[in-house]
Amino acid sequence: MMKFQSEKGEVSISNSVFSNITGLAAMNCFGVKGMAYRSMTDGLVHLLRREAMSKGVRIAYLEDGAVSIELHIVVENGVNIPAVCRSIMNEVQYVVGKNTGVEVRSVDVCVDSMTL
Numbered sequence: 464m465m466k467f468q469s470e471k472g473e474v475s476i477s478n479s480v481f482s483n484i485t486g487l488a489a490m491n492c493f494g495v496k497g498m499a500y501r502s503m504t505d506g507l508v509h510l511l512r513r514e515a516m517s518k519g520v521r522i523a524y525l526e527d528g529a530v531s532i533e534l535h536i537v538v539e540n541g542v543n544i545p546a547v548c549r550s551i552m553n554e555v556q557y558v559v560g561k562n563t564g565v566e567v568r569s570v571d572v573c574v575d576s577m578t579l
Contacts, residue, residue, distance in 0.1 A: 465524060465565060476563055481530065482517030488558035489534055489572075490516070492550045494542035499535040499575035508576045510537050529566040532559070537576045548572040 465481075467474045486498055490513075498511045498519030511519055521533040532555060538547055552570040559567050 465528075465530070465563075467564070476565070478522055479517060481522045481532075481559065481563065482520040484559050484562050485520045485522070485532055485534065485555055486516035488555045489536060489551050492547060492554055494539050494547040495551065496537040496539050496578045499537045499573075501535070501575060508537070510576075510578075525568060529568040530559070531569045531571075532567060533571045533573065535573045535575050537578060538574055540577055540579050544574055548574070 464478060465476045467476075489495055490497065496510065498516040500509050500511050500515075500518040501507070502509055519535040523531040523533070525531060534551065534555070536551070538544060551572050555570045556567045559565065
């Protein structure tokens with residue numbers, strides 16, 4: 464959880480807010496089928512539903528008040544993976560920064576699977 468102090472009081476932003484904003488921003492990019500989650504029990508990659516997409520996002524809070532984001536995604540077959548990842552990085556950094564006011568230091572995109 465991240466806390467800010469303003470002249471009107473304290474504002475707290477929870478992990479789920481960051482995860483939901485990040486997941487929705489990534490899902491809006493072309494070529495993204497969904498968020499991914501690697502099961503600890505069987506080791507397989509699962510495509511997450513919209514309600515559970517926060518499992519595919521990891522947020523790291525840095526000491527200077529910025530955040531670092533790691534995304535796990537499933538892409539569609541036949542897309543240019545580096546172009547999709549660059550698009551996601553730019554979109555997530557912009558949307559999260561705009562909606563929360565927090566500086567996004569880095570966005571790492573991990574492509575866990577591709578749909579056929």
